[in-house]
Amino acid sequence: MAVDPEKEISSLWKALQGSQGATRRTFYQMREAAIEFAGPDADPFDIGVKAWEIIGKDTGKSYLPRMNLLKGEDGLMMNVARAYQGLAATNGAVVKIEKGEGPNEIFIKWERCPWPTSAKEFGASMKEDLLGCDKYLEAFLDEVNEFLGTNLKIETQKAIPSGDGVCLRRLYKSEDK
Amino acid sequence: MGKLLFEWDYSSYPGAQKYPHLFKPIQLGNLTIPNRIKYAATEDNLNGRDGFVTDAGVGYLRERAKGVVGGLCVMQGVYMDEKRQGQGYVGQAAAWDDKFIPGLKRLADGIHEQKAIAGCQLMHCGRVGGIETEYCQGPSPVPQRLRIFRPVEVMTKADIKQCLKEHIEATERLLKAGFDYVEISGIVGYLLSNFVSSYANRRTDEYGGDIRGRMRFVVECIQEVKKLCGDVPVGIRLCAEELLDDVGGNTPEESMITYEMAEEAGADVMSVTAGWQESIYPVISRDIPMGNWLHLAERAKQHLKIPVSMAYRLFTPDLPNKAIGEGKLDIWEMCRPMIADPLMPKKVLEGTEDEIRPCVACNVCLARLFRDAPMTCYINPVCAHEWDPKYEIKAAEMEKNIMIVGAGPAGMECAWVAAERGHEVHVYDKRDELGGSIIEASKAPYGDDELYGHITFTKAKAEKAGVEFHLGTEVTPELIEEEMPDTVVLATGPKYVKGTAPGFGRENVVSVLDVLNGKAQVGDNVVVWGNLKPGIGVALFLAKQGKKVTIVGKEKKLGKDINPSFLWRYVGYLRQNKVTAYNDCDIEEITDDGVIVMTYDGYRIPVKADTVISSEREANTILKDVVQENSIELFVIGDALVPRNLSSAVHDGYRIGIRI
Numbered sequence: 066m067a068v069d070p071e072k073e074i075s076s077l078w079k080a081l082q083g084s085q086g087a088t089r090r091t092f093y094q095m096r097e098a099a100i101e102f103a104g105p106d107a108d109p110f111d112i113g114v115k116a117w118e119i120i121g122k123d124t125g126k127s128y129l130p131r132m133n134l135l136k137g138e139d140g141l142m143m144n145v146a147r148a149y150q151g152l153a154a155t156n157g158a159v160v161k162i163e164k165g166e167g168p169n170e171i172f173i174k175w176e177r178c179p180w181p182t183s184a185k186e187f188g189a190s191m192k193e194d195l196l197g198c199d200k201y202l203e204a205f206l207d208e209v210n211e212f213l214g215t216n217l218k219i220e221t222q223k224a225i226p227s228g229d230g231v232c233l234r235r236l237y238k239s240e241d242k
Numbered sequence: 243m244g245k246l247l248f249e250w251d252y253s254s255y256p257g258a259q260k261y262p263h264l265f266k267p268i269q270l271g272n273l274t275i276p277n278r279i280k281y282a283a284t285e286d287n288l289n290g291r292d293g294f295v296t297d298a299g300v301g302y303l304r305e306r307a308k309g310v311v312g313g314l315c316v317m318q319g320v321y322m323d324e325k326r327q328g329q330g331y332v333g334q335a336a337a338w339d340d341k342f343i344p345g346l347k348r349l350a351d352g353i354h355e356q357k358a359i360a361g362c363q364l365m366h367c368g369r370v371g372g373i374e375t376e377y378c379q380g381p382s383p384v385p386q387r388l389r390i391f392r393p394v395e396v397m398t399k400a401d402i403k404q405c406l407k408e409h410i411e412a413t414e415r416l417l418k419a420g421f422d423y424v425e426i427s428g429i430v431g432y433l434l435s436n437f438v439s440s441y442a443n444r445r446t447d448e449y450g451g452d453i454r455g456r457m458r459f460v461v462e463c464i465q466e467v468k469k470l471c472g473d474v475p476v477g478i479r480l481c482a483e484e485l486l487d488d489v490g491g492n493t494p495e496e497s498m499i500t501y502e503m504a505e506e507a508g509a510d511v512m513s514v515t516a517g518w519q520e521s522i523y524p525v526i527s528r529d530i531p532m533g534n535w536l537h538l539a540e541r542a543k544q545h546l547k548i549p550v551s552m553a554y555r556l557f558t559p560d561l562p563n564k565a566i567g568e569g570k571l572d573i574w575e576m577c578r579p580m581i582a583d584p585l586m587p588k589k590v591l592e593g594t595e596d597e598i599r600p601c602v603a604c605n606v607c608l609a610r611l612f613r614d615a616p617m618t619c620y621i622n623p624v625c626a627h628e629w630d631p632k633y634e635i636k637a638a639e640m641e642k643n644i645m646i647v648g649a650g651p652a653g654m655e656c657a658w659v660a661a662e663r664g665h666e667v668h669v670y671d672k673r674d675e676l677g678g679s680i681i682e683a684s685k686a687p688y689g690d691d692e693l694y695g696h697i698t699f700t701k702a703k704a705e706k707a708g709v710e711f712h713l714g715t716e717v718t719p720e721l722i723e724e725e726m727p728d729t730v731v732l733a734t735g736p737k738y739v740k741g742t743a744p745g746f747g748r749e750n751v752v753s754v755l756d757v758l759n760g761k762a763q764v765g766d767n768v769v770v771w772g773n774l775k776p777g778i779g780v781a782l783f784l785a786k787q788g789k790k791v792t793i794v795g796k797e798k799k800l801g802k803d804i805n806p807s808f809l810w811r812y813v814g815y816l817r818q819n820k821v822t823a824y825n826d827c828d829i830e831e832i833t834d835d836g837v838i839v840m841t842y843d844g845y846r847i848p849v850k851a852d853t854v855i856s857s858e859r860e861a862n863t864i865l866k867d868v869v870q871e872n873s874i875e876l877f878v879i880g881d882a883l884v885p886r887n888l889s890s891a892v893h894d895g896y897r898i899g900i901r902i
């Protein structure tokens with residue numbers, strides 16, 4: 066029986082999108098559970114942001130085997146940027162990497178990202194969505210920095226949840242310890 | 243001349259003539275070691291979970307002590323703190339209290355009974371420790387690369403002081419137990435190496451900073467232990483190369499400074515080591531050639547006046563003999579070769595090298611430790627059972643005439659053991675040579691040629707025990723009925739099968755054996771059916787020839803028959819050679835263009851191929867009926883019983899050999 070590649074690819078693509086949607090829903094369902102469990106005194110905002118921090122730290126830990134200084138800190142920065150890009154792609158976002166003017170910075174641009182839409186759908190604020198993502202990326206980076214003794218930082222310059230149309234983040238080598 | 247504990251005269255032994263440098267004395271501090279042989283410290287997980295020495299541990303070490311023929315036999319590294327922060331293995335021996343002394347004394351006595359020098363080792367496992375705690379200790383909070391380890395708790399200066407005290411108290415106990423040599427382990431990522439390394443030590447106090455600061459803890463440790471030891475020599479194991487350049491570890495130059503500082507602090511011997519558990523580079527697996535690391539010993543010699551010892555893939559005596567002769571090494575250490583054959587150096591001395599059971603550097607011994615299981619050896623079925631009389635080769639109560647069908651590893655192992663017990667053993671094989679499918683398996687790259695060593699060993703043992711070989715003879719039902727043996731052992735190896743999907747009857751579908759022994763033509767685009775060791779071996783064999791190889795296998799995980807401590811090597815080489823693997827998949831159809839791969843959940847992927855190689859196997863029931871019909875005692879072993887791996891074949895063979 067010959068294979069119909071179009072059929073195979075289209076059904077795989079649908080399955081991929083389905084699982085990306087399920088991942089986002091699961092996050093918010095777990096967030097709901099945590100909010101309910103934490104009781105009325107807890108701020109859902111704090112819970113959501115904390116969850117992203119935990120996910121970032123754990124994801125960072127799982128990426129340590131791929132992080133190294135074989136190509137120096139510049140190489141490491143590119144490793145990290147690619148990791149962010151790959152992780153975003155598995156979540157259904159489209160991310161581009163651009164080298165900065167100096168050797169010590171890289172720009173990472175989320176041209177589209179499905180997370181703010183999901184946040185709206187589940188009643189989470191845009192502020193939480195933005196800060197959650199920042200925490201996630203920072204916690205990932207902290208893990209790498211701790212592992213390799215580096216001092217990389219990431220800052221958000223534009224954000225989809227703030228209405229900028231894209232998320233633009235600067236990954237850079239910080240001089241201050 | 244220093245103190246000599248036991249008299250040994252090697253002059254009349256053939257090994258001493260063949261390898262003169264291995265059997266001459268050397269002095270460690272004030273102690274004379276009669277030869278250049280050392281059994282290196284080996285964690286075995288054979289102690290109780292409370293750290294007490296067991297019969298199994300004593301039996302294990304006593305056998306290795308016999309093997310060093312008067313040399314140095316070092317027990318595993320002990321942990322030294324009641325909180326168990328330094329404990330790296332669930333069955334690691336403890337020395338944090340006087341209550342452990344009697345057990346430790348049993349080990350020292352066991353070594354002395356064999357007229358060997360009893361060595362002990364202090365080993366705080368640092369950032370790979372804390373196996374029974376929620377955390378481990380280290381100089382800085384640097385997370386480990388691998389998840390299996392505990393989070394690191396930074397040691398305060400008070401902790402360092404306490405740790406030093408524990409080293410001293412443990413040394414006192416070990417000396418009371420009767421050990422003649424004390425070694426401090428600073429290898430593979432344990433505490434001392436953590437302090438030394440720029441990767442794991444980011445302290446800014448006097449225990450950190452430059453290499454001299456980072457060495458302070460080690461220096462203090464050596465000085466304190468030495469003070470206590472007096473005439474008892476103190477050795478240290480330190481990395482000559484950490485192989486951590488990817489994470490900012492020490493340079494080789496810094497490592498040599500640590501060597502010089504250790505000597506200055508009073509170490510009597512330096513044991514040279516390489517790599518950490520966290521290194522991304524392979525160090526001791528089969529894909530690393532024997533002798534690969536000798537240059538590190540040579541480098542150490544250039545920096546030190548004290549003797550230099552080293553293990554690390556020195557699996558044959560010619561390598562250390564030459565190195566010692568050339569002044570590049572002083573003492574030959576061994577760990578895994580003597581896990582595989584505890585009497586290895588004794589056999590070298592006695593001139594029976596061909597009877598050495600060779601280690602295949604698979605690292606299953608380590609894999610077991612990391613999974614909290616007692617040690618076993620892939621190739622030595624008796625390992626860790628030395629104390630157990632059930633594993634001994636005892637004379638048979640009734641001598642039998644045994645027909646073994648198949649001269650592969652299972653049949654060969656069974657043959658020599660049964661023959662040594664007094665049975666009359668006949669081994670048949672339709673091939674003209676010994677080895678069965680190990681002949682083909684050993685053609686795979688990255689060191690797999692060493693797998694054939696088991697056949698060389700069993701051949702020597704079998705010939706000595708009087709096994710009769712009938713090569714080039716296919717066993718038929720008629721032959722069995724004609725010979726009418728008392729026992730038949732079917733060790734025929736597996737049945738290599740083809741799939742049932744359409745297209746498996748095509749001419750371009752060939753067997754893994756035919757490919758490896760060069761009988762089959764193979765195109766440039768290849769699909770290998772089967773994702774276990776035979777499939778991986780042939781995939782690498784072809785990929786190294788520049789072919790585009792895809793593995794398709796039904797098992798969920800690639801190479802599930804390979805232990806994780808070696809599998810990562812194969813996975814790395816598959817990646818390096820651009821081999822694609824579809825696991826949890828099957829071949830739906832073989833077409834004119836290649837194969838259609840069917841994933842477990844029904845997706846279909848076309849893969850271009852001009853050759854399809856079948857490496858799938860099934861149990862082999864051939865001849866079973868005729869044996870049973872004639873009421874002959876029957877055993878089925880190795881892959882004929884259930885297709886598995888070389889280890890299972892060897893273990894099956896031995897277990898049936900001692901039972902028939």
Ligand SMILES: Cc1cc2nc3c(=O)[nH]c(=O)nc-3n(C[C@H](O)[C@H](O)[C@H](O)COP(=O)(O)O)c2cc1C
Nearest residue numbers: 282283284285318319427553554555576577578607
């Ligand atoms: C199962 C196993 C346990 C080990 N346990 C220790 C140990 O307790 N202390 C130590 O310093 N080295 C330990 N090592 C390292 C060995 O002593 C040795 O340096 C290493 O295996 C390389 O030598 P080889 O190629 O002869 O095996 C262990 C190695 C293995 C395989």
